[in-house]
Amino acid sequence: MQILNAKLYIPPPRPNLVARPKLIAQLDEGLRLGCKLSLVCAPAGFGKTTLVSAWVHDLRQRVPVAWLSIDEEDNDSQRFAVYVVAALRTLLSASDAENFGAHFLTEIHTPHHISGDVMAQVREQVAILLNDIAALPEKFVLVLDDYYLLNDPRIEQGMVFLLAHQPPQMHLVITSRTTPSLPLARLRARAQLTELNADNLRFTPDEANLFFDQTMGLALSSEHITQLEMRTEGWAAGLQMAALSMQGVADKASFIQTFAGDDHYILDYLLEEVLRRQPEAVQDFMLRTSVLERMCGPLCDAILGMGARELGSKGDISSPLPPVPVSQTTLEYLERANLFIVPLDNKHQWYRYHHLFGELLRHRLEQKMGEAAVMALHQA
Known part of the structure; x- marks a missing residue:
């Protein structure tokens, strides 16, 4: 398998980057305290990769850093394993790199005709890699960027096992849009986890x-900046798109007053990056519930039930969701997936949508269903 070396390069810092010393200090502290994992988890456009790449750019002068930029094709246990080994080999000299992980790679590519526990086989294979990692002579950091693209059960089980038996010289950093299926509660309870989320990453005025x-x-x-910071809720991508939209605009005050989720850049x-990546049923849920300023499971169930009874054939929208109380589960999914929902x-139990995302949803809802149908939802 041909390795794409560009996936192993640490992204260079962006020019004129806004320094974020408090966040950098938190990442430094997690490394100093020997935490197993630093998790940077927030919705799209909150600057996760930018922050971590800025941190490791300076850190690698003191601590070796391996980097893997994950893409959708890596959601395969063998391919992911090959790239993890390739990333770790960048820490070593050419002669040492050739042997590192060789037994592990041979094992994962060897067909195993077993009828027992497949996940037990995964754990045995990861144990081979862990032994190689344990033999490394110095502390290092491994960054897995865009981890949310992985959901292969073998990968998830392998990562759980790796974290449980992670050698002390290894510090893992994960950036993700969604909460990963890892034993975070256990790591948190044992003070082995550093966490940065959307609340930490949002820009201050x-x-x-x-x-x-x-x-x-x-x-x-300062007044205009405060207004934009409030409208975007400190969302870095939102601030950037506001700035792009303002280029060449003479009356910036009027633009800021009307800046909303239907801005063409937003x-x-x-x-x-967000809505179209979701299953149709989730999109439908978000569109219909966007009429609510605050929402909870029972309230969403009422809106969806009303939509199924009253709006089914009136608007151009997907088949009505079944009138069962599933909304609380869906809200919890949206929160885990960091889909611009705020507890x-x-x-x-109670949530709201991010201001700009809610405006986008309502704009799309009106396009799909028409103004009269949306008003009916408002009155439900």
Whole structure:
């Protein structure tokens, strides 16, 4: 199998990058304390890769760093294993790299005719790789970027086993749009996990000011920056698209007043990166529930049930969802998947959509169903 070396390169820091020393310090502290895993988990466009690449760019002067940029084709246990070994080999000299992981790769490519526990076989194979990792002489960091693209059960089981038996010189960093199927609660309880989420990654007004001035070359008043920071909720991609939309606009104050989820840059990004990637039933759920300012499971069930009874043939929308109380489960899925949903209470029963994402959903809902049908949902 041919290795694409570009997937193993650490992305270079972007020019005029806004420094984020508090977040860098948190990642440094997790490494210093010997945590097994640093997890940077947030929706699309929150700057996960940008932050981690900036961190390791300086870190690798002190600690060796291996990097793997994951893509959709890596959602295959053999291919993923080959690329993990290739990434780890970048830490070694040419002579040492040739032998590292060789037994492991031979084992995963050898057909096994067994009728027993397939996952037990996966654990035995990962144990071979762990022995090679344990023999490495110094501390190192392995970054798995865009981990959300992986859902192969063999990969998930192998990663669970790796974390359980991870050698002390290894520190794993994962960036993901969705919460990975890993024993996070156990790691959290044992103080072996560093976590950064959307709340940590969202830009403060001061950082937004630096971004517009330093990165995008836009001089805005503090009032306008505060307005944009509130509209985007500190979402880095939202700030960038606002800046792109403002280029060449004379009346920036009027633009900021009307900036919303139907801005063409925002619309294209959220449609391509978020909405269209979801199953049709999930898209349907999000569109219909977008009329709610606050939502909980029973309230969403009522909206969906009303949609099934009253709107089924009135609007151009997919088949009505079954009138069963599944909404709480769907809300929990949206939260795990970081689909621009914000919990409003500690029990995670009440939620709302991110402002710009909610506006996009309502815009799409009206396009699909018509204004009258949307008004009927509002009145439900």
